[in-house]
Amino acid sequence: MQSLKPPEKPCNGFNCDILESISDGVFTVDDKWLITSFNRAAEQITGISRNQAMGRPCWEVFHSSLCESECALRYTMESGKPVVGKTCYFVDSRGRRITVSVSTSVLSNDQGEITGGVETFRDLSALESLRLQLKGGFDMGELISHSPAMQKVLELTPAVAETSSTVLIQGETGTGKELVARAIHSLHRGREAPFVAVNCAALPDTLLESELFGYKAGAFTGAEKSKPGRFAQARGGTLFLDEIGDMSLNMQTKLLRVLQDRSFEPLGAVQPEKTDARIIAASNKDLEQLVEMKAFRQDLFYRINVVRIDLPPLRERKEDIPFLVDQFIERFNRLYNREITGVDPQVLSLFMAHDWPGNIRELENVIERAFVLCRSGEIQRSHLPRELIIRERRENAPTDLHTTKQALEAANISRALKQTQNSMTRAARLLGMHRSTLYRKMKQLGLIKM
Structure with missing residues (x-):
């Protein structure tokens, strides 16, 4: 044959x-x-x-x-x-x-x-993965973390992005909820469509309604032209509803109808319009607690709580502080054309002892403020905000010496690897230790995953 x-x-x-x-x-x-x-x-x-x-x-x-x-x-x-x-x-x-x-x-x-x-x-994926392990662990777009507390978030994000399910992100102010939402959008098949963000806490009901749903010409005095709302702008993409826990019960009812019917009516319209925007909601409040207090609709909570991501506060992921500091210094060096090399060990020790109620945003603001006073070299205590120093003295918070020591070691190793383009041999020589000792320390500090 x-x-x-x-x-x-x-x-x-x-x-x-x-x-x-x-x-x-x-x-x-x-x-x-x-x-x-x-x-x-x-x-x-x-x-x-x-x-x-x-x-x-x-x-x-x-x-x-x-x-x-x-x-x-x-x-x-x-x-x-x-x-x-x-x-x-x-x-x-x-x-x-x-x-x-x-x-x-x-x-x-x-x-x-x-x-x-x-x-x-x-x-180069394998090489890039190794580089990220040496640098700090987990990576997802702008989200970089060395903390096991964040590993679950960064592992869940790509899986969530493959679906079009509604997502609820909960976390304290400044933990990076919008960054996670943008990471989900950037990994979704509709990444080329718009990512539209709305802060629900920043607008009163009347303005929020027109902002979300838009309006037709003549809908009210002064509405000379029709204006598309955020649902219309986000067609095919993602609508990020930030601080949804601050939305009034009246607006919650209107939002619930949109999520149920996948349609909305602009102010002054006679026909509803369809929406296929993916909804990602975020809140710095415990929505389950608000439901118990009758301040948030239970049926709306069930609608948005399809997939839930809880972001840990910075005080629960302090091992990330040295790497976040390096990241912010790199960014502000480019922005302000400076040559800041890092932070003084005393400054890093203070950072590790601080609870950071404003989380990553507060840390970023502290570093940016230091750039105003520090022109070159290392950031010193004198470059930090006065209120941070006063708070440290008032609280007299005991520093976890073991945690601080580990953070300093991790920061020094990270800096040495960066200076030597991730060469273990040259980094070990720069740190004054044998290559095997460096490798053992990196495993102990979690810089290399087993």
């Missing part, structure tokens, strides 16, 4: 067997940016089959961070110059952000005319 040969794989002039055997992803495009070949490794890395990719514009397949303004392949095809080892990321078929290293070159015919381009990309 004659066997059937599999169809030829389009390789655009390349040796198919070679392209199929290498571990790097390879694809080619013609002069119209349509994909003309796509090897097996490209399928595995992107999660997109060859049949799905062929004939489509490359930016539709990859959703890369370079696509909009710094496309390496476009630069190569326009200039004729290759690009080697440029790091970027793209979003795979499951919505995950994949870090890759890309290289590009041109394709030309026998006359030397450019007919297209070829790009190879190498998956």
